[in-house]
Amino acid sequence: MRGVSPETRLIVEAVSKSFTNHLRGGVHLPVVSGVAFHVDAGEVVVLGGPSGVGKSSILRMIYGNYAAESGRILLRGATDTAFVDVAPASPRRVIALRRDVVGYVSQFLRAIPRVSALDVVAEPLLTRGIPLAEARPRAAALLTRLNLPEALFELPPATFSGGEKQRVNIARGFLTDHPLLVLDEPTASLDNANRNVVCALIEEKRQRGVAILGIFHDEEVRERIATRIVDVSAFSARKDAA
Numbered sequence: 602m603r604g605v606s607p608e609t610r611l612i613v614e615a616v617s618k619s620f621t622n623h624l625r626g627g628v629h630l631p632v633v634s635g636v637a638f639h640v641d642a643g644e645v646v647v648l649g650g651p652s653g654v655g656k657s658s659i660l661r662m663i664y665g666n667y668a669a670e671s672g673r674i675l676l677r678g679a680t681d682t683a684f685v686d687v688a689p690a691s692p693r694r695v696i697a698l699r700r701d702v703v704g705y706v707s708q709f710l711r712a713i714p715r716v717s718a719l720d721v722v723a724e725p726l727l728t729r730g731i732p733l734a735e736a737r738p739r740a741a742a743l744l745t746r747l748n749l750p751e752a753l754f755e756l757p758p759a760t761f762s763g764g765e766k767q768r769v770n771i772a773r774g775f776l777t778d779h780p781l782l783v784l785d786e787p788t789a790s791l792d793n794a795n796r797n798v799v800c801a802l803i804e805e806k807r808q809r810g811v812a813i814l815g816i817f818h819d820e821e822v823r824e825r826i827a828t829r830i831v832d833v834s835a836f837s838a839r840k841d842a843a
C-alpha cells in the first residue's frame with residue numbers, strides 16, 4: 602500500500618469487476634481491472650471516462666451494492682485509525698459502514714410508498730438517534746434550499762418530476778455528516794439554479810473536510826468542483842478482452 606496519510610478516507614486497490622449474464626448462456630462481460638486510486642478528506646475526486654467504462658460500477662462496489670471480484674476497497678471514518686475492507690464485509694458490517702462512514706446519492710430516488718418527501722429526507726437522521734422534532738426542520742431547511750416547493754413536503758415523492766425526486770435524493774444524502782460521500786450524477790436532471798445549489802453544497806462539505814467521490818457528466822460542474830479527476834479508461838478491462 603502507498604504511504605497512507607491520516608487524511609485518507611478511501612483506498613481502492615487492484616479492484617476488478619465483470620458481469621456474467623446467466624440468462625444469455627453465461628456471457629461474460631469484463632468491465633474494469635486493476636482499479637487503484639484514493640480519496641482524502643477535503644478532496645472532490647471525479648471519475649471520468651466514456652459511457653459504459655465502469656464508473657457507476659466502481660461507486661456501487663464502494664457502497665457495497667456490487668461485490669468486487671478481486672482487490673481491496675478500504676474505508677475509514679474521520680476518527681478511525683483502522684480501515685475496513687468493504688469487498689469481503691458481511692451485510693451487517695456494510696450496514697454499519699453506511700451509517701457511520703459512507704453516504705451515497707444514487708442517480709434515482711428509491712421512493713417508499715406513502716412516506717412523505719420530508720420523512721424520506723429526515724429518516725437517516727432518525728436512525729442516528731436525532732429526535733423527529735429536530736430532524737424534520739433540518740430536512741425542511743435543506744429541501745427549501747434546494748427550491749422544492751413547500752406544498753410537496755408532505756407528499757410521497759413517487760409522482761414528483763425527475764428533478765424534484767433528484768432533489769429529495771440529494772437532500773437525504775447531504776443531511777447526514779458522513780466523512781465520505783459518493784455521488785452518482787447528482788446534477789443530471791437539475792436546472793441551472795439547482796445545479797448551482799448542489800455545487801455550493803458540495804463545496805461546503807469539502808471545506809468541512811468531507812472526502813467526496815463522484816460522477817458528473819456536466820463539464821461545467823466538473824470543472825467547478827473537481828479537485829482531481831481519475832480517468833477510469835485507464836482501468837478498462839475491455840481492451841484486454843478484445
Ligand SMILES: Nc1ncnc2c1ncn2[C@@H]1O[C@H](COP(=O)(O)OP(=O)(O)OP(=O)(O)O)[C@@H](O)[C@H]1O
Binds near residue numbers: 620630632652656659
Ligand atoms: N448489474 C449489471 N449486470 C450486468 N451488466 C452490468 C450491470 N451493471 C453494469 N453493467 C455493465 O457494466 C458496464 C459498465 O457500466 P457502468 O454503469 O458502470 O458504466 P458508466 O461508466 O457508469 O456508464 P455511464 O456513464 O453511461 O453511466 C456496462 O457495459 C454495463 O452494461
